[in-house]
Amino acid sequence: MTAASHRTAPEHTHPDAVPVLTALAALADPVRLTLVRELASSPEWSRACGSFDVPVGKAALSHHFAVLRGAGLVEQRDQGPKRVNRLRRAEFDARFPGLLELVLRPDRCD
Amino acid sequence: MTAASHRTAPEHTHPDAVPVLTALAALADPVRLTLVRELASSPEWSRACGSFDVPVGKAALSHHFAVLRGAGLVEQRDQGPKRVNRLRRAEFDARFPGLLELVLRPDRCD
Numbered sequence: 001m002t003a004a005s006h007r008t009a010p011e012h013t014h015p016d017a018v019p020v021l022t023a024l025a026a027l028a029d030p031v032r033l034t035l036v037r038e039l040a041s042s043p044e045w046s047r048a049c050g051s052f053d054v055p056v057g058k059a060a061l062s063h064h065f066a067v068l069r070g071a072g073l074v075e076q077r078d079q080g081p082k083r084v085n086r087l088r089r090a091e092f093d094a095r096f097p098g099l100l101e102l103v104l105r106p107d108r109c110d
Numbered sequence: 111m112t113a114a115s116h117r118t119a120p121e122h123t124h125p126d127a128v129p130v131l132t133a134l135a136a137l138a139d140p141v142r143l144t145l146v147r148e149l150a151s152s153p154e155w156s157r158a159c160g161s162f163d164v165p166v167g168k169a170a171l172s173h174h175f176a177v178l179r180g181a182g183l184v185e186q187r188d189q190g191p192k193r194v195n196r197l198r199r200a201e202f203d204a205r206f207p208g209l210l211e212l213v214l215r216p217d218r219c220d
Contacts, residue, residue, distance in 0.1 A: 016219075017219060018219060019217060019219040019220050020212060020213055020217050020219070020220065021138060021139075021140060021143060021220070022219075024134050024137050024138035024213070025138040027134050027138075028131060028134035028135040028137075028138040029131075030131060033131060096212055097208065097212070098207065098208035098209070098212070099208070099209070099212060101208075102130060102206055102207070102208070102209060103130055103134070107129060107130050109126075109127060109128060109129040109130070109132075110129050110130065110131070
């Protein structure tokens, strides 16, 4: 039995099954936008959930990650005591071409 | 004095001044998505605010149009007793390339 075996494995939704409204709602939040941007600039699976610079508590952060998984934006897996993340960039791009590019580009109005 | 002269003219925001988060939040709502889609399939200035097939009251509808104006998506003007609308498609496309196309395409997951 590993340290993480009592945790429920995260549920994922593939971007192909995500309505456009769900994708937009997932990205239309400043905390989630920060998570997505930080993930985009990090190697895959290099970031644990607690490593992001966002001003929210553990429960809220967990909710935000659930929304990102449900929108097909983030994949998670347990690695020992840590839950690590990757941005599903290629799959999400294939489903919603250009959307990630829009939110990842430096924005003069942000 | 015209019938509409006592109304406050609607305030608009040009898409060039809109943060990406504001644009996403404006589109991440089923009622507003319906308004945008119906406007996209109608000639400019042909649709009065009351002509849309959305299940909301007058005050809520007014709020949704204010959000769309504030995101640079919709332009309105008073025409006699009616307030008519157009989608700011070219300007919005220039600011957020591909975003309107994503929400306007028929979606297999919707």
